[in-house]
Amino acid sequence: MEKTPSYFVTNDAPKRIHSMARDTKLIIVVRNPVTRAISDYTQTLSKRPEIPTFEVLAFKNRTLGLIDASWSALRIGIYALHLESWMQYFPLSQIHFVSGERLIVDPAGEMAKVQDFLGLKRIVTDKHFYFNKTKGFPCLKKPEDSSAPRCLGKSKGRTHPKIDPDVIRRLHKFYKPFNMMFYQMTGQNFQWELDEKQ
Numbered sequence: 001m002e003k004t005p006s007y008f009v010t011n012d013a014p015k016r017i018h019s020m021a022r023d024t025k026l027i028i029v030v031r032n033p034v035t036r037a038i039s040d041y042t043q044t045l046s047k048r049p050e051i052p053t054f055e056v057l058a059f060k061n062r063t064l065g066l067i068d069a070s071w072s073a074l075r076i077g078i079y080a081l082h083l084e085s086w087m088q089y090f091p092l093s094q095i096h097f098v099s100g101e102r103l104i105v106d107p108a109g110e111m112a113k114v115q116d117f118l119g120l121k122r123i124v125t126d127k128h129f130y131f132n133k134t135k136g137f138p139c140l141k142k143p144e145d146s147s148a149p150r151c152l153g154k155s156k157g158r159t160h161p162k163i164d165p166d167v168i169r170r171l172h173k174f175y176k177p178f179n180m181m182f183y184q185m186t187g188q189n190f191q192w193e194l195d196e197k198q
C-alpha cells in the first residue's frame with residue numbers, strides 16, 4: 001500500500017502504475033473542491049506566509065471574473081479531468097472514492113466501505129473512533145502500536161483563513177459543471193452543491 005495525494009493529478013501516474021500492477025486497487029479521497037483549494041492554500045501559507053491572498057491567486061482577472069484554473073490549488077479540484085486519465089487504464093470497479101466530508105462525520109462508515117472494497121473483514125469499526133472536541137475531528141481511540149489515543153498531527157485540520165464570500169460563490173459556480181461530470185462518471189453524488197446554500 002502506498003499513499004500520495006499528488007498521484008491523482010500526475011499525468012504519468014495511471015500509465016506507470018498500470019504497467020507495474022494492473023490489478024492495483026485505487027482509493028481516492030475527495031472533498032468539495034472549493035474547501036480543498038482553501039485547505040491547499042492554507043498549507044502553502046503556513047510554509048510561505050508572504051504569498052498573495054487566496055482571492056488574488058484565484059483569478060486571472062477578477063473584474064472579468066476569470067478564474068485562474070492553472071493555479072494548482074484550483075486545478076487539482078477539477079476531479080473529472082483527472083479521473084478521465086485514470087479511467088483510460090483502470091476500470092471503475094478498481095477505484096474507490098471516499099467522501100472527505102463523510103470521513104469526518106462518520107469515519108467508521110467510510111472505513112466500512114473501504115474495507116468492503118478491499119475485500120477485508122470489517123475490523124475497523126465505530127468502536128475505534130471518538131470525537132476529540134479540542135481537535136474538532138475524530139481520532140483513534142487506541143492505535144495498534146500504542147495504548148494512547150491518537151489524533152492526526154497539527155498540519156491536519158488547520159483553521160482556514162476567511163475568504164471573501166463572493167469569491168467562494170464564483171468558485172462554486174466554476175466547479176459546478178466539473179462536479180456534475182464527476183458525479184456522473186463515478187455514479188456517486190457527493191452533494192457539494194449543498195455547501196453553496198449555506
Ligand SMILES: Nc1ncnc2c1ncn2[C@@H]1O[C@H](COP(=O)(O)OS(=O)(=O)O)[C@@H](OP(=O)(O)O)[C@H]1O
Binds near residue numbers: 152
Ligand atoms: N480525523 C481527522 N483529523 C484531522 N483532519 C482530518 C481528519 N479527517 C479528515 N481530515 C481532513 O484532512 C485534511 C488534511 O489532509 P491532506 O489531504 O492535506 O493530507 S495530505 O495531503 O495527505 O498530507 C484536513 O484538511 P484541513 O482541515 O484543511 O487541514 C482535514 O479536514
